[in-house]
Amino acid sequence: MAPSATVPNGTLPSGSVTGRLASVYSEVQKKRVDHALPLPSVLKHPFTIIDGPRSSAAGNPDEIAKLFPHLFGQPSAALTPSESAAAAQPHQKLKIGVVLSGGQAPGGHNVISGIFDYLQERAKGSTLYGFRGGPAGIMKCKYVELNSDYIYPYRNQGGFDMICSGRDKIETPEQFKQAEETAKKLDLDGLVVIGGDDSNTNACLLAENFRSKNLKTRVIGCPKTIDGDLKCKEVPTSFGFDTACKIYSEMIGNVMIDARSTGKYYHFVRLMGRAASHITLECALQTHPNITIIGEEVAAKNLTLKNVTDYIVDVICKRAKINYNYGVILIPEGLIDFIPEVQHLIAELNEILAHDIVDEGGLWKKKLTDQSLKLFELLPQAIQEQLMLERDPHGNVQVAKIETEKMLIQMVETELEKRKQEGKYSAEFKGQSHFFGYEGRCGLPTNFDATYCYALGYGAGTLLHSGKTGLISSVANLCAPVEEWTVGGTALTSLMDVERRHGKFKPVIKKAMVELEGAPFKKFASLRDEWAMKNCYVSPGPIQFSGPGSDAVSHTLLLELEAQA
Amino acid sequence: MAPSATVPNGTLPSGSVTGRLASVYSEVQKKRVDHALPLPSVLKHPFTIIDGPRSSAAGNPDEIAKLFPHLFGQPSAALTPSESAAAAQPHQKLKIGVVLSGGQAPGGHNVISGIFDYLQERAKGSTLYGFRGGPAGIMKCKYVELNSDYIYPYRNQGGFDMICSGRDKIETPEQFKQAEETAKKLDLDGLVVIGGDDSNTNACLLAENFRSKNLKTRVIGCPKTIDGDLKCKEVPTSFGFDTACKIYSEMIGNVMIDARSTGKYYHFVRLMGRAASHITLECALQTHPNITIIGEEVAAKNLTLKNVTDYIVDVICKRAKINYNYGVILIPEGLIDFIPEVQHLIAELNEILAHDIVDEGGLWKKKLTDQSLKLFELLPQAIQEQLMLERDPHGNVQVAKIETEKMLIQMVETELEKRKQEGKYSAEFKGQSHFFGYEGRCGLPTNFDATYCYALGYGAGTLLHSGKTGLISSVANLCAPVEEWTVGGTALTSLMDVERRHGKFKPVIKKAMVELEGAPFKKFASLRDEWAMKNCYVSPGPIQFSGPGSDAVSHTLLLELEAQA
Secondary structure, three states: OOHHHHOOEEEOOOOOOOOOOOOEEEHHHHHHHOOOOOOOHHHHOOEEEEEOOOOOOOOOHHHHHHHOOOOOOOOOEEEEEOOOOOOOOOOOOOEEEEEEEOOOOOOHHHHHHHHHHHHHHHOOOOEEEEEOOOHHHHHOOOEEEEOHHHHHHHOOOOOOOOOOEEOOOOOOHHHHHHHHHHHHHOOOOEEEEEEOHHHHHHHHHHHHHHHHOOOOOEEEEEEEOOOOOOOOOOOOOOEOHHHHHHHHHHHHHHHHHHHHHHOOOEEEEEEOOOOOOHHHHHHHHHHOOOEEOOHHHHHHOOOOHHHHHHHHHHHHHHHHHOOOOOEEEEEEOOHHHHOHHHHHHHHHHHHHHHHOOOOOOOHHHHHOOHHHHHHHHHOOHHHHHHHHHOEOOOOOEOHHHOOHHHHHHHHHHHHHHHHHHOOOOOOOOOEEEEEEOHHHHOOOOOHHHHHHHHHHHHHHHHHHHOOOOOEEEEEEOOOOOHHHOEEEEEEHHHHEEEEEEOOEEEEEEOOOOOOOOOHHHHHHHHHHHHHHHOOOOOOOOOOOOOOOOOOOOOHHHHHHHHHHO | OOHHHHOOEEEOOOOOOOOOOOOEEEHHHHHHHOOOOOOOHHHHOOEEEEEOOOOOOOOOHHHHHHHOOOOOOOOOEEEEEOOOOOOOOOOOOOEEEEEEEOOOOOOHHHHHHHHHHHHHHHOOOOEEEEEOOOHHHHHOOOEEEEOHHHHHHHOOOOOOOOOOEEOOOOOOHHHHHHHHHHHHHOOOOEEEEEEOHHHHHHHHHHHHHHHHOOOOOEEEEEEEOOOOOOOOOOOOOOEOHHHHHHHHHHHHHHHHHHHHHHOOOEEEEEEOOOOOOHHHHHHHHHHOOOEEOOHHHHHHOOOOHHHHHHHHHHHHHHHHHOOOOOEEEEEEOOHHHHOHHHHHHHHHHHHHHHHOOOOOOOHHHHHOOHHHHHHHHHOOHHHHHHHHHOEOOOOOEOHHHOOHHHHHHHHHHHHHHHHHHOOOOOOOOOEEEEEEOHHHHOOOOOHHHHHHHHHHHHHHHHHHHOOOOOEEEEEEOOOOOHHHOEEEEEEHHHHEEEEEEOOEEEEEEOOOOOOOOOHHHHHHHHHHHHHHHOOOOOOOOOOOOOOOOOOOOOHHHHHHHHHHO
């Protein structure tokens, strides 16, 4: 309440000509833009790069070897302190491109700052091009030359708007040709691809292609996705997961206090994560909700929608007996995709809708198998209608459009009504639905994500400078102080397996799912019964950039690293 | 990432036996619980209470005088430093009750801490009772004696769960009798009612009733509501507004960066505030969205739903011409209630639904007036169905259940499709809906709300100690440093007017609406055209408890106080 605090905003003290020029920065944005980032000590001093042993693949190494004849088997690389640095990093001006691929994740701008600062500090006179709008920017050679003024306002800021992103892929021979032409035209020494599992697979194909054509352009990937499903031993986490989970957990914690204060609502919170439930699990570990549904467990136990509903209803009934008629329930947005019977129903519906007339009388339902019919009839009417009416351009049922949390509320209501009539439940149930999604993708990166991303980018610079290609930037030992973080690169082919698509083998980096035998799930499983009946709610509060807790790492990362140690 | 930071949570270092006993506190909660609050300097030293001139009412003083024969006209009170404090505050042990009434607002726990600390420091040996579950706790004499250990874990924490709240009112003669009995049974010297406009009206009726029965129990109100619609010159803001708006603005800022990064979505954000649009206006001033709808303006200009839709569509079309096919739009949840034609339609529908058969052929629609029929046909089908099918227990249409943001998205889609066919628009429109509500009601109070609430409670203690009744605790000069804040009490009758209900005059504290001639709206109105076309987005980021911006007051408060000065 000092006089200076009465000017909540001011124009950014920078003459930069960027997309954020029209922006007024908040006090917090301003503080963050000038926040100096620590570097792992191996990056602060002369270093040399040590190659590890020959690598293999995550599965089907013979097929991966065929798909990546020039790259397969190459070792991972680790930076190590060195007395004489001259050999490792020749004095050379580099031309490097960088691209953001896929959905936003907090910290992307810091990867770019990291690359830029590396070039400024260790390869003076280098040039950094930012390809605009994702991989399409590479194909169309749409880029901007990044300089100090251009980058400045984006330091430690959320979003991908510095150069924007896109979901295009470089797939066809023509598209690879376009990428080659861009690499030649800009005389690129290297390219950094910041993306998820698909984008890093694509990065490796590009690296293989450039190598096969004897182009000098090397390609390094960086692990990005708030979903947290791109990780392995060498890449302990993808960036953005930490910030997104902390933003969602802030909201969940607030809703929990609301639930306890009001004492009359069950809050059903749907969280991002269509393929894997890492976000839901991490938020559960941060906040201790009464009920958490983990998609991978539903799939592994072959649970039905009725099973999931009953599980929720059982807890609600037990809580009613001790006069708790409120609670918080976390649901991953991909839940429906994890339920085998739902998949069967959808497949049958798609078939029927494509070939048959759907009569009002419901005779068409006879074409469903018994199991699917039973499930269909179990669904709330609004969901039935949604399944029948809203279809994608190919005429398929749009599962993604189903608001799972609202569907579950209706199913729980119906089941509770039944139990009421059976005299097994006598309280009142009020469901409130929430979806936390977009709010988390572009938040200001936490200290962890800001520092991690900066090291990923700086490390990518070192790898390109040392002539490496087909690696993913790998920063590890993340629970130790930043000084002790390790830096290197992991062979992308070593993360790959193949999938058969249209009669051909396609390389894929398998999504890392929640492991039911992993430490985070086991910790959750050991506590969930207690959380169900007692209200052990934790309210993490808003992300702080200084003071207690501001440097905390995610529970998932901490538990996984502890288990490895 | 120091080793200590690897323990993100710890049990609260307290032996308190409270509802939060089972809770593990996050680092941020722990930091806040021990955060020492500054007091206005007048509360730190001996003071005396100066009465102002005789007061009147906000309207119909004669009727208010009849309704409050013992209290009408009493002066407001102001604390002022005094050399000899003995006269103002007799050494006396007090028995005080406190109650939370209505919806949660961040800071409620601090009002209670403020009362408690006042009693501890200035009236040693006093007792503080917390009535449980709102006014019903007074009527049923359901209370807990608050002590230091009990209060400790709730200091600077969100929620109302220390004693919980409720929406009951003390209205009938029997209920007033029950309240009297409780006051007598606990030998109460005073009662603090923490609530919104209705609850403070109720507090004044209680004060009048106790006075008329010659009970010693005095009643002081405190201004609570996140909606920000309980305020006047002496009470510059209600508590909770600051925190809630900052939480919503964090989310809006994140969605803005997402919109700009993705470049393809229009985000329609519905915000709390059924009666008044203060929250929407404040969030607009904090974040600079492309479009903001203020309910009070819609009502004042007698706009139709078509007008509102056209305004949005016009901006979208203009933006499309400069290749901005994305944006952020803020909508108050009470929007529909502000549109006169919607009110007419609802009234007609209620009449028809009550008396006529609604035939499938739609003949019933002939009973609608032309204007209402036109509006009904303009509504998306899903909304039409919702209006016809979902009714409250009295058979009335449930306006509150309409998801305004989704309705507007559909109406905008339809209008854009029309313009496309007319060749006036050729881009692609994708709407995303959001509702930010519960997330903001129970967040950790900002520094402002934490300090303001503590002063409100401490001040309420001084007023009761001095024998005052029928006042609302008033802390002002809020843009100055805390030391300079003024403290006092305002006669509740001076805020009142009457409304005629069921043939009787009822006293009401009029809700403070957004003033179209007020400084906050005028500032917004002067900037909105620029915000519409340029993307001047501000991302306030998560609430910080230390460092730059952490003590900032809301734009609304700042602009209103500047205008008064």
